[in-house]
Amino acid sequence: MTPRMQNPAFAIANVGPALISLGQALGATRIGNIPLKLVLLTHIRTSQLNGCSYCVSFHSREARKAGETEDRLYAVAAWRHSSLFSAAEKAALELTEAVTVVGAGEMVSDDLWLEVGRHFAQEELAALLLEIATTNLWNRLNAATQQQFHIKAPAAA
Secondary structure (H helix, E strand, C coil): CCCCCCCCHCCCCCCCHHHHHHHHHHHHHHCCCCCHHHHHHHHHHHHHHCCCHHHHHHHHHHHHHCCCHHHHHHHHHHHCCCCCCHHHHHHHHHHHHHHCCCCCCCCCCHHHHHHHCCCCCHHHHHHHHHHHHHHHHHHHHHHHHHCCCCCCCCCCC
């Protein structure tokens, strides 16, 4: 599979930097609100659901650097059936799936909204929703244009 074109966010002036700025603004919000590891798990799960191999690879590497364990990275695809995730993490992952998989009825049920609200304050919930929506945007652009994650070869000794 080869990329069809450069990522559209970078094909139009000012769009890529604006999206990167959004990500940076959300990153600043993470401090003290929602653990970075949880944000990265939502990015990975969103990317899995959208079939964005670029973002699955990218965010998995980010999660490892942030101290996420291999076992949890492997289990995120089957989080409902794993004891490795807390109730708050499961609520966030369920919200991730509800916001990502659209067109199957009610997007976020009242029950799910109440459950997520038990674990996260309004500002944290706002940040989670923006993280999920932004990841969905990047996923859709990357998947549609077949962007590939390239692993850099180690430097010669």
